[in-house]
Amino acid sequence: MEHLPKITSAEISMLWSTYIGDTMGICVLKHFLQTCEDQEIKTIINLALKSAQDHVTQISDLFINEGIPLPNGFGEQDVNLQAKKLFSDITYLRYLHHMGRTGLNSYSLAKSVSARKDVRNLFKQFSDQTETLYDRNAELMQEKGVFIRSPYISYPDKVEYITERSFLGGLLGHRRPLLGVEIAHVGINIEVANVGKTILLGFSQVAQSKKISDYFKDGYELGKKMVEDFIIKLKEDDNSYPSTWDSTITNSTDAPFSDKLMLFHTNAQSAIGIGDFGLAIAASLRKDLTVTYEGYILRVGAYAEEGVKLLIDHGWFEKPPQSIDRESLRNQNK
Structure with missing residues (x-):
């Protein structure tokens, strides 16, 4: 029988987060x-639901074999299947x-920090499932004419080198046109923000707590x-920009999800957004773009912190795996 070392801090954290996220996803997708x-x-929704359920089952089996308690996550109490439709089918x-794009990034990272073969294989399987889902979803969006493409640029016609440091630009005065990769990241962040706006506006409409509704x-x-x-960044260079069309939200005030789930979901989306800004900073050479992204990292970070405080105040913040507090143990013996 093959000897398996204990799973590492990175592995248990990634598995734990995946479990929590997929139990939430199951509620939303149902x-x-x-x-x-x-x-x-x-x-497509059914395919996504089955994948999330499969993930939860496999992580449950692994945790049970390792003697790790299963997180509570989310369940039947967090979804009301009798609630009226809140978002349009196109929003779905x-x-x-x-979420498919986010999953591909997350599972790639999870595999890259995992050592045990069975855990690496698990995340590879999750990534393969998500890739299939992403492709089928993208194809259907294109068939229905709702796929938001990144802005186009003219094809390069020659190879050039940069010889002036002014290429990096400044915060004031004339700035060079945006690079293709910079346009791509600006476009992605516009589309992600538009999806987030739709979800948050819907959540604010159905939240049971006024304080949480105001937060959304x-x-x-x-x-x-x-x-x-x-969009201003793109317009400055006369670039095209992704559609700002927001998907339809119905007039329903029936809450399909618990305030706990919607608050956790919003916090997770904030974390994803901060990660996207970090990737954009790494790919952007124009200083004004970097400053804009850094500003939004701070603003979204502050917003996420308020969300965590609300989760804690309501007793909804499930404690992630962490190292032993040695100082606390020492104090117990005094």
Whole structure:
């Protein structure tokens, strides 16, 4: 029998986060499936739901074998399948496209920091499933004419080298046109913010707590400002920009999800957004772009912190795996 060392801090953390995220995803997808009217979109939702359920089952088996307690995560108490439709079917597609892109990045990172073969294989399987889902979802979005493409640029016609440091630009005065990779990241952040705005506006409409509803509305306003600022960056160079069209939100005030789930979901989306800004900074050479992204990292970080405080105040913040507090143990013996 093959000897398996204990799973590392990175492995247990990635598995734990995946478990929590997929139990939340199962709740969201069940309501999407219940209320979706388009049969083609229903097929995609069902595929995503089965993948999330498979992930939860496999991580549960691994944790049980390792003697690790299963997280509570989310369950039937966090979704109301009788609640009316809140978002349009097209929103479901856009949401799955966004979450699929996030999943591909997350599983790639998780595999790269995992040592044990069975854990690496698990994350490879999760990545393969997500890639299949992403491709099918992207193809359906294109068939329905709702796939948001990155802005186009003219093809390069020669090879050039940069010889002036002014290429990096400054905060004031004339700046060089945006690079293709810079345009791509600005476009991605516009689309992600638009999806986030739609979700947050819907959440603010159905949240049971006024304080939490107001929190979602604040997030919507932050996302709105973000989109405006990023579009200005593209317009300055006469670049095209992604559609700002927001998917339809119904007039329903029935909460399909618990306030706990919606708050956790919003916090997770904030973390994803901060990660996207970090990637954009790494790819951007123009100083004004870097400053803009850094500013939004601070603003979204502060917004996320308020969300965590709300989770803690309501007793909803499940403690992630952490190292032993040695100082606390020493104090117990005194």
